[in-house]
Amino acid sequence: MARMPRTRIHKTDRSSKDTSLYERAYDQIVTRHLSIRAAAKEYELSHVSLIRYKRKREAANTDHSKAIVSMGYNSCNRIFTKKQETLMADYIIKAAQMYNGCSPKEIRKLAYGLTKKIRCEETSSMG
Incomplete structure (x- = not known):
């Protein structure tokens, strides 16, 4: 019998929000100089996830790349899209x-x- 890849059921809903919310919260942090916790509270995001998004976004900006910042769970063993x-x-x-x-x-x-x-x-x- 062939074994199928494991599908892990996540215990938390960390980073299950739309990335556009993270983008808007990041823009508020940069333009209005809003604190991370205040922006996270305003957009109902986890402040830790927002910090993680901010770090990824700043790293992508320093590389001068047009890389898309992804959030959420990613499977480590995915080969095909x-x-x-x-x-x-x-x-x-x-x-x-x-x-x-x-x-x-x-x-x-x-x-x-x-x-x-x-x-x-x-x-x-x-x-």
Whole structure:
């Protein structure tokens, strides 16, 4: 039996707010010189999460990059994006219909090959 990736149920709702709230609170801190706790209270955010967002935003600004600051939980073992997963799932379904099924071993080989290709493209574009 194949083991599926673990889906962790989070005990807190830390950083489950929309990032636009963090952006607005950050703008209030910078423009109106509002304290972090006051801005967090005004937008109903955690002050610790707002501090974390502020640090990430300032680090992105010093790098002169247009990086998007993300907040919330990120899985550490994610290889494919959601779009890549759906594309691969659609491809596997079509291939299974055309060739009367695919074995799990063939699907794993396909996923591994795609992973290797994605990793090579990422490293070549980085540098």
